[in-house]
Amino acid sequence: MQQELRKAFGNFGTGVAIIAVRGEDQQAYGLTINSFASVSLQPALLSWCLANESDMMARLAACEKFSVNILAADQQYLSNRLAKPGDHKITADEYTIGAHGGVLLNGALANFECRVHEKISAGDHVLFIGAVDAAHYCSQQRQPLIYFRGAYSNLQVAGDA
Numbered sequence: 001m002q003q004e005l006r007k008a009f010g011n012f013g014t015g016v017a018i019i020a021v022r023g024e025d026q027q028a029y030g031l032t033i034n035s036f037a038s039v040s041l042q043p044a045l046l047s048w049c050l051a052n053e054s055d056m057m058a059r060l061a062a063c064e065k066f067s068v069n070i071l072a073a074d075q076q077y078l079s080n081r082l083a084k085p086g087d088h089k090i091t092a093d094e095y096t097i098g099a100h101g102g103v104l105l106n107g108a109l110a111n112f113e114c115r116v117h118e119k120i121s122a123g124d125h126v127l128f129i130g131a132v133d134a135a136h137y138c139s140q141q142r143q144p145l146i147y148f149r150g151a152y153s154n155l156q157v158a159g160d161a
Contacts (some may be wrong), residue, residue: 013148016079018069019048020090020103021060028090028103031056032083034147036068044132045117049125055085056127063116066130067102070110075142076152078105100133109144110137 014034022028031054039045044067050060060066071079082088090103098104102113114130121127146153 005124007081007113007149009061010149013153016071016145016147016152018071018078018082018105018108019060019068020069020095020105021063021065022103023059028092029056029059029088030069030078030082030090030105031060032079036070037050039129045094045129045136046112046114046132047127047129049127050090052124052126056088059088060128061126063117064090065101066114066116067098067104068112068114068130069103069105069108069153071120072107072138073154075105075107075143075152076145079152087109097133098134098136105137108138109142110135112136115136129133 015036017033017036018030019033020028020030033048035049037047039047048068050057079093095103095105098113100113102111104111112132113134114132116128117131118129119126144155
């Protein structure tokens with residue numbers, strides 16, 4: 001059933017985001033996710049999920065602040081690099097620090113600076129709910145990075161040729 005469930009879930013196309021934090025060493029770290037969702041406008045809340053066995057679990061479970069960075073189609077290389085277990089470092093030239101201390105990836109379509117509002121254990125994942133301190137977005141017309149059926153996909157926008 002797990003394989004069937006994975007394939008069924010894969011039919012829901014999602015955007016791709018990077019969760020980013022600064023470690024105690026002030027180094028920026030990131031992890032690729034596709035489980036991002038808006039929760040509430042008032043108060044401003046969002047959510048994302050992390051597998052219990054993730055190599056980033058200890059670092060993210062200990063954080064009080066994090067940022068969510070919604071990736072553009074031309075940032076697939078970053079998604080690929082931070083999706084793999086191992087070194088999750090984000091280089092200094094790939095981000096800026098926001099007014100609330102969030103790691104804001106350069107070129108992202110949107111960034112959210114958050115405080116941990118709640119963590120909920122749910123099966124083999126932890127659901128993080130973040131209180132949004134600031135939201136930033138790109139006003140340029142750029143395509144999002146989309147994930148569908150286990151692969152990156154293109155989004156057909158009305159009016160695109």
